[in-house]
Structures are given as C-alpha cells and as structure tokens.
Amino acid sequence: xxxQSLPEEVVLCEVGPRDGLQNEKSILSARQKIELIERVAxxxxxxxxxxxxxxxxxxxxxxxxxxxxRGILRxxxxxxxxxxxxxxxxxxxxxxxxxxxxxxxxxxxxxxAQNSKxxxxxxxxxxxxxxxxxxxxGIVLSGAISTAFGYYAEGHIGLELVTPLVDAxxxxxxxxxxxxxxxxxANPKQVFxxxxxxxxxxxxxxxxxxxxxxxxxxxxxxxxxxxxxxxRFDSSLAxxxxxxxxxxxSGNIATEDVVFMMEEMGIRTGFSLGQIxxxxxxxxxxxxxxxxxxxxxxxxxxxxxxxxCTSPASAG
Amino acid sequence: xxxQSLPEEVVLCEVGPRDGLQNEKSILSARQKIELIERVAxxxxxxxxxxxxxxxxxxxxxxxxxxxxRGILRxxxxxxxxxxxxxxxxxxxxxxxxxxxxxxxxxxxxxxAQNSKxxxxxxxxxxxxxxxxxxxxGIVLSGAISTAFGYYAEGHIGLELVTPLVDAxxxxxxxxxxxxxxxxxANPKQVFxxxxxxxxxxxxxxxxxxxxxxxxxxxxxxxxxxxxxxxRFDSSLAxxxxxxxxxxxSGNIATEDVVFMMEEMGIRTGFSLGQIxxxxxxxxxxxxxxxxxxxxxxxxxxxxxxxxCTSPASAG
Numbered sequence: 349x350x351x352q353s354l355p356e357e358v359v360l361c362e363v364g365p366r367d368g369l370q371n372e373k374s375i376l377s378a379r380q381k382i383e384l385i386e387r388v389a390x391x392x393x394x395x396x397x398x399x400x401x402x403x404x405x406x407x408x409x410x411x412x413x414x415x416x417x418r419g420i421l422r423x424x425x426x427x428x429x430x431x432x433x434x435x436x437x438x439x440x441x442x443x444x445x446x447x448x449x450x451x452x453x454x455x456x457x458x459x460x461a462q463n464s465k466x467x468x469x470x471x472x473x474x475x476x477x478x479x480x481x482x483x484x485x486g487i488v489l490s491g492a493i494s495t496a497f498g499y500y501a502e503g504h505i506g507l508e509l510v511t512p513l514v515d516a517x518x519x520x521x522x523x524x525x526x527x528x529x530x531x532x533x534a535n536p537k538q539v540f541x542x543x544x545x546x547x548x549x550x551x552x553x554x555x556x557x558x559x560x561x562x563x564x565x566x567x568x569x570x571x572x573x574x575x576x577x578x579x580r581f582d583s584s585l586a587x588x589x590x591x592x593x594x595x596x597x598s599g600n601i602a603t604e605d606v607v608f609m610m611e612e613m614g615i616r617t618g619f620s621l622g623q624i625x626x627x628x629x630x631x632x633x634x635x636x637x638x639x640x641x642x643x644x645x646x647x648x649x650x651x652x653x654x655x656x657c658t659s660p661a662s663a664g
Numbered sequence: 665x666x667x668q669s670l671p672e673e674v675v676l677c678e679v680g681p682r683d684g685l686q687n688e689k690s691i692l693s694a695r696q697k698i699e700l701i702e703r704v705a706x707x708x709x710x711x712x713x714x715x716x717x718x719x720x721x722x723x724x725x726x727x728x729x730x731x732x733x734r735g736i737l738r739x740x741x742x743x744x745x746x747x748x749x750x751x752x753x754x755x756x757x758x759x760x761x762x763x764x765x766x767x768x769x770x771x772x773x774x775x776x777a778q779n780s781k782x783x784x785x786x787x788x789x790x791x792x793x794x795x796x797x798x799x800x801x802g803i804v805l806s807g808a809i810s811t812a813f814g815y816y817a818e819g820h821i822g823l824e825l826v827t828p829l830v831d832a833x834x835x836x837x838x839x840x841x842x843x844x845x846x847x848x849x850a851n852p853k854q855v856f857x858x859x860x861x862x863x864x865x866x867x868x869x870x871x872x873x874x875x876x877x878x879x880x881x882x883x884x885x886x887x888x889x890x891x892x893x894x895x896r897f898d899s900s901l902a903x904x905x906x907x908x909x910x911x912x913x914s915g916n917i918a919t920e921d922v923v924f925m926m927e928e929m930g931i932r933t934g935f936s937l938g939q940i941x942x943x944x945x946x947x948x949x950x951x952x953x954x955x956x957x958x959x960x961x962x963x964x965x966x967x968x969x970x971x972x973c974t975s976p977a978s979a980g
Contacts, residue, residue, distance in 0.1 A: 563924060
C-alpha cells in the first residue's frame with residue numbers, strides 16, 4: 349500500500365482540566381479535578397494541563413489551581429503544566445510546585461484587544477519579565493498562539509501575523525509552541541500549509557496543534573498536521589470545553605476520539621483506549637451532561653448496534 | 665505556502681433522500697421527498713440519490729420511489745440516480761424515467777451473508793442480468809462497494825477483498841465505483857492508502873468515497889481521499905441516516921459540513937452554502953429531530969457567539 353509519511357508516535361496533551369472545565373457552568377471541586385487528573389494520567393497521558401494561575405475573578409473555575417497542583421500525585425514521566433498570564437501567575441505556579449507553564453498570546457489583533465486590551469506584540473513583550481523569572485526559578489515555559497488560523501473579526505489569520513509572535517517567543521527562549529485554532533477557523537489545507545511552512549522555517553521549535561471542532565474539521569486538521577510532521581496535539585476528555593458558543597456546538601476535540609484515530613493508524617499514543625473512555629465518562633458524570641465525543645456516543649449506542657443496518661438496501 | 669495536490673473542484677452526491685431517509689423512523693411523504701430533492705438541486709447538487717427500487721417490505725421508507733421519481737422536476741445538468749438490487753428494480757427505474765442506477769455489494773463476507781445470504785462474488789455475478797438490461801435500455805450503472813474498509817465481524821477489510829469486486833464491476837461495464845465506509849471503520853491513513861492504490865491500479869474508474877462519521881473520522885477521511893485524488897463524495901443533508909446505531913451516534917456526513925470544508929479550502933462544490941443550510945434545516949423540520957451537522961449546530965448557536973470566550977484565559 350502507498351504510504352504517507354506519518355509519525356510512529358504522538359503526544360496528546362490533555363487540556364480538559366483547564367480548557368475544558370473553565371467553560372463549564374458547574375465548577376468542580378479541587379478533589380474532583382484531582383481525581384480527573386489522576387484518571388487521565390493512569391490512562392496514559394504524558395502531558396496534562398491541570399489549570400491556570402490567573403486572577404480568580406477572571407476565571408472562577410480555575411481559582412483553586414494551587415490546591416489542585418498540590419494535591420495531585422506526581423507521576424514519573426508525566427508533565428503537569430498550567431496556563432499563566434504574568435509573573436504573579438508564575439510565582440503561584442512555583443509555590444504550588446508546577447515547573448511547566450504555558451503563556452498565551454492571540455494572533456488576532458481584535459481578539460487580543462478584547463482579551464487583554466493590548467496588541468499581540470505588546471502582550472509578548474510583556475512576557476520578558478516572565479521569561480526572566482522562569483529562568484531563574486527552573487520553570488520551563490511553552491507558548492501558545494491563540495486564534496492562530498482565524499477569528500471572527502479578521503476571518504482567516506495570515507502567517508504574517510503569526511511569525512512575529514513565534515520570533516518573539518524564540519527570543520524569550522520558548523521553543524515549544526502551540527498553534528491554537530481557538531474558534532475553529534482552520535481547514536486542513538491551511539493547517540498543512542501553515543505547519544509545513546512553520547516547521548521548515550523554525551526547525552528547532554516543537555509544534556503542537558490545538559484543534560477545535562466548531563465546524564467539524566478538527567480531526568481532518570489533526571490528520572493534515574500529522575502529514576506535515578506535527579506530533580503533539582491538545583485534546584480534552586469527552587470533548588468538553590473550548591469556547592462552545594451554545595449547547596451542542598463543539599469546542600475541543602475529544603481525547604478518546606484522537607486516541608482512537610491515532611491507534612487505528614498504527615500511531616502510538618501511550619493511552620489505553622478503555623481507560624481513557626472511562627475517564628471521559630467520569631468527566632461527563634462530574635459535569636452532569638454529555639460532552640462532544642464520537643467514541644462516547646458510539647459506546648452509548650453499542651447495545652443497539654446489532655439490531656440495525658442489516659436490511660438489504662441499508663448498506664450505504 | 666506549501667501546497668498539497670488538491671483538486672480544483674469536487675462533486676458531492678446527495679444521498680439524504682435515500683440513505684438518509686431510509687433509516688428514519690418517520691416516513692416522509694412522496695411530496696416531502698420531492699420538495700427536498702428540489703431544494704437540494706436548487707442549492708447546487710449535481711448528483712442526487714432520490715431513492716431505491718427495492719422490495720417495499722425490505723425498505724418501507726423507499727416504497728414510493730417510483731412516485732418520487734415521476735414527481736421531481738428534472739433539471740438540466742443534475743443526475744438523478746436510484747439504488748437497485750436486481751433486474752426488477754431496473755425495470756421500475758426505467759418505467760419511472762430514472763436512467764442512472766447504483767448497484768451495491770458488500771466487501772465483508774459476513775455483512776454480505778447477513779444482507780443477501782450470498783457471498784460477495786455471487787452478488788456481483790448476479791448483476792450480469794442487470795448490466796444486460798441496463799445496456800439495452802439506456803440506463804447507466806454505477807457500483808457501490810459497501811463495508812469496503814471494515815465491518816464488525818472482520819474488523820478492517822483488506823484490499824484483496826475489494827479488488828475482485830472492482831474487477832467484476834469493470835467486467836460488467838461499470839466504471840463509476842463508490843467505496844463505502846458503511847460502518848465508520850476507515851481511518852485517513854487507510855483511505856489514503858486504498859484510494860491511492862485503487863486509482864493507480866484502475867486509472868479509468870471514477871471513484872467516490874462514501875464516508876460515515878460513526879467514529880468522528882469522516883471529514884479526515886474525506887480530506888485524505890482528496891489528497892489521494894478522489895473528487896467525488898457522498899454526503900447527506902443535515903447528516904441524517906447512514907446506520908445510526910443509536911440516537912446521537914453518527915452515520916452519514918452532513919452535506920453542509922463537506923461543502924463548507926471544501927469551499928474553505930478553495931475547492932469548488934457548485935453549492936450555495938446558505939441554500940444548502942436552509943435545505944438541511946428543512947430536512948430536520950420534516951423528520952422532527954436534529955440530524956448530525958456541525959454547521960447547523962453552529963448556526964443554532966450563532967446568537968450566543970459573541971457573549972462567550974473573551975475572558976483573559978479563555979483563548980484556548
């Protein structure tokens with residue numbers, strides 16, 4: 349069979365405890381979050397975004413990230429990271445024993461103005477203080493570029509708005525960068541093009557794709573990124589969170605869906621599909637409603653499986 | 665930007681009136697079906713599967729395909745096709761003025777036995793009578809291979825089970841073949857591999873991919889097929905039908921989702937997105953429940969769009 353150049357293994361970064369839960373109406377307790385983080389680590393996650401050290405008024409659901417960070421069992425070989433916005437956040441991370449922190453800047457000038465009242469360039473310039481603090485305190489920084497493929501105000505975001513932010517991150521010593529399709533604007537052609545161009549231009553950067561399924565294209569975008577050499581992907585247990593504009597609209601892609609697709613293609617994830625499905629089900633129980641996960645939907649429908657689709661003309 | 669070899673235009677075959685509606689609990693009237701077919705043609709569909717000429721007891725929802733075929737306005741440049749299983753079906757098609765008919769055989773021996781009590785090879789051998797009748801009556805035949813990528817009993821289906829069926833179709837004079845992932849087993853690596861190999865081996869065959877979204881991979885599979893040179897795809901208005909094992913589990917990929925992805929990649933579909941969304945909404949009204957469509961979910965949530973996702977740490 350003709351083969352494409354696909355990696356042998358990938359790293360899935362679990363963002364459910366942060367990007368997932370912060371958008372939920374019901375706020376979970378620190379104990380529940382710790383249970384989730386334990387479950388996902390047990391299922392095989394190698395990178396887990398456990399929360400964010402931002403002002404509690406800005407994101408109430410993340411106010412207890414310090415407690416969560418202190419409460420989790422640190423497993424060998426698992427990276428526990430948190431989102432930070434400034435030096436104050438890094439100080440909290442350090443105090444809670446979190447040594448990996450993620451900064452974020454928006455590529456969309458409009459989104460940046462809405463979120464931080466500053467231009468993207470000003471936001472990254474403000475990270476200099478963070479970089480200095482991180483370096484002298486043994487914290488490793490990664491950087492996210494949100495709305496990296498598009499935003500409502502601008503439509504598609506050109507690479508010319510992205511590369512200055514990559515340059516700025518590199519100047520700060522950040523070499524692990526996540527391209528975030530925060531509002532689901534990316535299409536697979538764009539993802540393939542951007543990731544091919546970026547990895548060619550910045551061969552030392554370790555790239556992550558943070559794909560959102562708002563327009564149903566997350567899995568196609570992940571596959572396109574894979575063929576462009578990307579080996580790190582953010583995903584969220586049960587597909588929770590990630591700017592769901594309305595009930596039923598989709599945000600983050602479900603971890604279990606990505607695990608399944610990768611394993612079906614013979615690409616190792618390190619996850620146990622059974623365990624991650626159970627972890628995803630437990631997240632749904634905790635938040636009290638269904639997430640957005642093809643694998644969980646299928647699991648719920650398993651019992652009915654054999655009763656359908658065997659009439660003569662039903663084979664589509 | 666680095667480019668992949670993608671086609672400039674694609675043909676989407678609307679299977680909602682057949683593969684969609686045959687799996688619905690509520691059976692639409694011929695008049696409703698005609699309205700749907702008109703709407704989808706108006707929205708830009710160039711190929712529409714209007715129903716099937718099979719025994720009414722086997723698929724009651726398709727019993728009135730004759731009436732539907734006679735009632736639709738035949739538009740210039742639009743192909744109206746129907747599924748048939750045997751010569752009797754072709755006779756009905758001819759009488760109703762349908763000059764394009766689709767045969768189908770399952771690549772899975774188990775599925776074939778369940779559906780037709782015969783082996784796949786016996787099923788295609790039985791099509792000889794159809795081919796003779798079609799040729800002498802001006803009916804053009806296309807052929808579908810269902811469960812072409814996998815089935816529950818066998819797991820993944822190897823190409824060695826597929827190519828004899830392709831050979832048999834070609835021997836019958838059928839050169840338009842649809843590879844159907846009837847139960848959502850395909851992954852993009854497999855689709856890319858199979859479609860690359862098949863189009864290399866059978867350069868004169870016009871290939872269609874019929875992707876199901878059961879495991880969330882339909883859009884990724886469609887994109888993978890595109891990069892392998894496939895330019896024809898089956899899809900269903902609002903994502904209705906296509907072996908949904910349980911409410912919420914996914915079958916056919918939504919036409920409007922495919923239209924959107926293609927147009928975003930600069931690939932012409934001939935569809936008006938606005939009109940196809942309206943047609944999809946009208947399908948949901950007729951069947952009385954939501955289908956499975958990212959674009960419709962997003963449309964329903966549009967009003968809430970601007971109220972969310974602008975808190976400092978929410979940009980994922």
